[in-house]
Amino acid sequence: MARIRLRTLVMAVTGLMAMSSVAASAAAPDAQNAPVPAKPNNDLICHTNVVAECYPRVFEPTHEFQPVHADQDIPAGLHVRLNINTGEREAKIYNKSEDVPPELEGLPVDRSIVVVDPVGADADTDSSVPVPPRGAPAFDPAGAIKDPVAKGGDSTEALNFFQSLDLFKDMTSSTPFAAHKLPQVLESLDLVEELAHDIFYGLQVVEDAAATRQLLCLAGSSTNTEVAQKAAAIIGSAVQNNPKALAKVEEQWDAYKATVCGEGVSATLGDSVFALYKPFTVSPAWARSRLSVINGLIRSEAIMKDFLASGGLDEVLRLLIEDGETDSVAHDNVRRRAAHLISDNFLDESMNARVELWPKQDGTCAKDGSQVSGNCWSSQIEKQSKTHIKDSSHWSHELWVMMQAHAIERTREEL
Template identity: 40%
Template sequence: MRSLPPSLFAVLGLMLVGATASTAQPPAPSPAADDEVELICHTDNPAECYPKIFQATDEFQIVRPDQDLPKGLHVRLNVQTGQKEAKINVPDEEIAAVAGLPVDSSIVIVDQDTEDAPVKPPKNAPAYDPIGKIKKPLASNPEQAKAETADFHKSLAILKKGLDIDAALEMLEDISHDIYYGLKITEDYDTVKSLFCLANTGSIFAPEPHSASSMFDTHRATLSRAKLAALTISSAVQNNPAALSEIEKHWQTLQTTKCPGSSEPLSTAAFRLISPLGLNQEESTNDPNVAKARISAISGLLKNKSLRRHFLSAGGMDLLLDILTLNPTTQDDDEWEPAQRKAGLLILDNFLDADMGAAVGEWPSAKSPKQATDKDCASRQKVSGDCWDWHAKQLADRHRKSDKNHWSVELWDKLKEQRKMAAKRSSSSSGKEEL
């Protein structure tokens, strides 16, 4: 560490004089010899005792940490050791160490060191990558690692060929938590397409066949695969920017893909969480566990700015509102609560709560639909985006009395806050345009 010049101690002393002497109080007089002086003794040796109140003289003396300093003294501080020294203050005293230096209001103006010029990278150096290279995980057992790698690549091949999908999905879901394998999964377009189609096929909304039907097991397998595929996507991109970037690269092609059993392209199907027909069990199936897994996948994808933009343009917030406003009549509310909570946290973490890293300002924004009146929203049979606030308030009011910390309460509070911020931004923007 570079040592500080002696003049800096005097400078700091001068600064402290400005702070203490400005009180216009004279230094406390030293007590008379016959006055009783309170001492501080840390040992049994009387010679090591010292006064509790610092006794100033005309020369600088060390101030001990537990001593009290009278007002009006000239104090200086060693910034490297933290040691204080003090003496009787003499107004207008010339300080030789700072003589000739520019001083303003008892503050010495010190020229700033010029910053070192940035080091230029060598010629032909690779471009800087903030993510860095993701290395294959080290294994204590080389043979086990070799077998794991072989199983991984085998599972990828099986998934793409549509063979033993269930075993392949279980293996991929388990290994996707590792950032290396998460990246490898997302690097391959065919694998990503297979996962997205399994997770978002329209078949998950098909009416559930009777348990005696030969199609019952097939339908249950479809739901199980959708859940595993969604969890694999979620795990692969979680805390894995490189994997998320790979999904972004594939999205331009993915979004136009229509998967088997779906009438919608993935640009919409990937974000539709319940059947367009609602909860009518005779016409459709809505599985809360599959919905929750798919919400986890969406939440992970929304960490990417480009994918967030696609989500918003596809009406993703209205599709989330479908989940939040579910009011099951033939199913237990508790069955859907975890999925609804997951949807609420997705909105907070990605759009409303800056403390959680949300991209505040993207939704709601000045371009968001103008909210309808409460009376209008209350009379509607169908959920729509211009009643977002009304539905959020209804949800919060339903839970506030029993649990003021319920996620829906925070969701409504943060939404109101962001609506106000959006209005301010819009007003500010309009004012600039007028100027």
């Protein structure tokens, strides 16, 4: 796709919005010198007690672009644009005599998108790559994260959320499991879990290092599996599809993994955070929550290294192949989720998997497939696929096919 200069992109976006506005109203002024409408008697919006900071509920246009507040209503028929330097909407009285960018000719104005290459993609070889204007904010792939309360969200809900985080920080190793405290702790965990799916609140969770440390400790505790499950679900929700939250956890990761949770405990979080088999045998729901945590965390390169170094793959394989009393529908659903963790992070490039990290099968696994180690994946998953050959929906079939495809591709690259 041909590159379009930044100025052209601004014109294109402006033209799109302008033409869309015209379609919305036939009452737009025709000429550049059309009189400015008289100020309507609008209600005011005031977020503070300072009268000077109030503004009309309905935007009052002029012939010059002015910023539009997020909670203002925009009358029909205006020329509206997005200021790419500030991220704010701006509007003015529409002037149909303004030129329409040639890039928009023949395009449906209500659905068209103009795509440009990333800034600086080929700056060394192509002088046409657009350069950001002086003073423009740095590009952030995660975008701005807005406070829901500032957008009219529930302030009471937000207050309860932050009070719950404070509760987590103030807990000792025995607090959450004391009979008189347990109901309050469970209620707080439920509230935070519900909100942690939101990008803003997920970031708030992990920005509070003390609360995050306590949640990680709770997620690994076997004293109360309900508490452990909810704590794990919060961390998993906070970092899932939230790159800023994951980056914040990565900043504190060395401190977190050195944490010892509670008196008389010798193991650190680094020793236990990737453990899956014990939660699996105790509670499928707990194991499922821990898989969610691990799946989110190992998207970080630094945390992925610790996952591999601590035998995380061995732990997942053990979960997948151990039978006995853990062979039930609930446990098989957990196994299916574990298989997806492997495919999404190590085998499926369409999911941005790190295929180069998948261990090579070097023949050191026992022939009967009895070992549980990174070298035994092929023999173990092939065995599972053959054992469940009559069940076409079994998780092992898809995983085995992907593993074979990966092995073929790796062999081709090595030749």
